[in-house]
Structures are given as C-alpha cells and as structure tokens.
Amino acid sequence: MQAAFDRDNPLEAWRQVVRPGEVVGLKVNCLAGKGISTNVPLVEAVCERLQQAGIKDIVIWDRLNSDLESARFRVNERGGPIRCFGNDTLGYEQELSTYGSVGSLLARTLTQVCDAVISLPVLKDHGIAGVTMALKNVFGAIHNPNKYHLDVGNPYIADVNMLAPIRSKFRLHICDATTAQYEGGPSFMPQWTWPYNGLLVARDPVALDYTGWQIIERKRAEKGMKPLKEMKREPAYIATAADAHHRIGINDPKKIEVMEV
Numbered sequence: 001m002q003a004a005f006d007r008d009n010p011l012e013a014w015r016q017v018v019r020p021g022e023v024v025g026l027k028v029n030c031l032a033g034k035g036i037s038t039n040v041p042l043v044e045a046v047c048e049r050l051q052q053a054g055i056k057d058i059v060i061w062d063r064l065n066s067d068l069e070s071a072r073f074r075v076n077e078r079g080g081p082i083r084c085f086g087n088d089t090l091g092y093e094q095e096l097s098t099y100g101s102v103g104s105l106l107a108r109t110l111t112q113v114c115d116a117v118i119s120l121p122v123l124k125d126h127g128i129a130g131v132t133m134a135l136k137n138v139f140g141a142i143h144n145p146n147k148y149h150l151d152v153g154n155p156y157i158a159d160v161n162m163l164a165p166i167r168s169k170f171r172l173h174i175c176d177a178t179t180a181q182y183e184g185g186p187s188f189m190p191q192w193t194w195p196y197n198g199l200l201v202a203r204d205p206v207a208l209d210y211t212g213w214q215i216i217e218r219k220r221a222e223k224g225m226k227p228l229k230e231m232k233r234e235p236a237y238i239a240t241a242a243d244a245h246h247r248i249g250i251n252d253p254k255k256i257e258v259m260e261v
Contacts, residue, residue, distance in 0.1 A: 025109065026047070027170075028120050035188025037067075038121070047082055066086070087141075093105050099162040099163055104144055110169065117171065119134055119172070121137035134205035142160060153235070155237060177200055182225070208249075
C-alpha cells in the first residue's frame with residue numbers, strides 16, 4: 001500500500017482510500033470454498049489496517065452466507081465493529097439498474113450499507129470468462145450473474161462494472177494471489193494451482209485484470225498449455241472495459257506501471 005500510494009507509512013496510504021465515519025465493505029470471493037477463495041488472514045490484515053486508519057464499521061460480504069462459511073469466514077450479521085454476511089441476509093433492490101446489455105438488481109449490502117468497497121478477488125482461470133479477478137468480482141453484487149457469461153462475458157462484465165453504485169463505491173482492488181489457478185476455474189482444481197505468493201493491488205480494476213491475465217498466460221505456457229485465445233476464451237471484456245464507451249481503466253501494457261515490492 002505504501003508503494004502503490006507513494007506514502008511514508010501504511011496508514012497514510014489507507015487514508016487515501018477510506019475516510020473515518022464510512023462503512024467500508026470488503027467484497028471477497030468465496031465461490032470455490034476453502035481451496036481457492038479470498039484468504040481469511042488477508043481479510044483480517046485489511047480489517048486491522050482499516051481500524052487503525054479510523055474505520056469503525058466494516059462489512060465482509062459475498063453472494064451467500066454458505067459461500068462465506070465454506071471459505072472459513074464466520075457469519076456475523078449484527079454484532080461488533082466487523083460484520084460478515086451474504087446477500088441472502090439483506091436481499092436485493094426491487095428496481096433494475098441498467099447499462100448497455102445488462103439489467104440487474106443490486107445487493108442492498110452495496111446500495112444501502114456500504115459507503116466504500118474494497119474488492120478482494122482471487123487470481124484464477126475461469127472456464128467460461130477466461131479469467132476472474134477484479135472486474136468479474138462485482139458479479140457478486142447482482143442477482144443474475146448467470147445471465148452474463150455468453151460470449152466469454154463480453155461486454156457483460158464491463159457493463160456490470162458501469163452500474164452507478166459499483167462504479168462509485170469500489171475504490172480499491174486487492175487480488176489474493178497467494179495461491180493462483182491457471183486452468184479449471186472457477187472451481188478449485190488443485191492440480192492446476194500454484195503458490196504465486198503475491199498480492200496485486202490497484203485502484204484500476206482493468207489494469208489489475210490485464211496484469212493478472214498475463215501472469216496466468218505465462219503459467220499456462222510454462223505448463224505447455226494453449227493460450228486462452230486458442231481455447232476461445234480470451235477475456236476480451238478487459239479491453240471493452242477500457243474502451244471509449246466505458247473508460248473504467250487502462251489495458252494498454254505500455255501505460256500500466258507495474259511496481260514489484
């Protein structure tokens with residue numbers, strides 16, 4: 001965080017993202033259970049830093065309470081400064097939010113509870129969408145993600161990211177790449193995982209996804225596997241998210257500054 005925000009200490013960096021008095025949501029990804037989901041110790045470390053930065057109300061959330069529990073999170077809907085629950089606790093808004101090709105009901109956790117959201121996806125392959133990281137993690141905020149996997153998720157994933165509460169509230173993306181997966185996702189397939197032992201941190205979800213995609217492609221090549229384009233699941237939605245109609249972020253590697261610390 002210090003390197004990403006060019007600050008002298010971590011709390012100064014966190015204060016560039018959140019402000020005291022805000023309710024901060026941590027959107028984790030627990031679809032694959034304990035095998036390859038957002039790690040609990042990482043979320044605990046983020047919570048600790050947020051509290052040190054003056055945040056007194058934190059909500060860890062994902063689509064379902066059962067998903068959270070399968071990834072070893074403890075569901076806590078009411079008590080304490082740190083709550084944890086799925087969208088099945090508060091449900092979804094009654095009116096559709098629309099942009100381009102999508103129309104979805106947004107989770108009330110996002111629209112009514114959280115002032116700001118930090119996204120904590122996982123670095124992994126996706127058997128339909130190519131890869132699943134920051135941009136696709138927002139599918140956990142809508143009621144009908146199953147509708148948006150046609151054509152390798154393009155342009156649907158980019159369009160979901162344009163829905164107003166998602167665009168305005170998702171402020172930071174911390175991709176858990178301690179264990180990453182290069183084939184067989186989004187389910188946990190241990191034969192195709194490897195210990196990358198890293199985190200990808202960015203405000204720009206497009207730049208993060210492009211960078212993570214290249215990491216996966218390099219691992220596939222190392223293992224003698226075809227690139228995703230040859231498998232007909234190149235994640236073109238990453239470029240769509242950067243185009244003139246979306247402008248969510250940058251996917252040009254010449255303009256992405258990658259700092260390794």
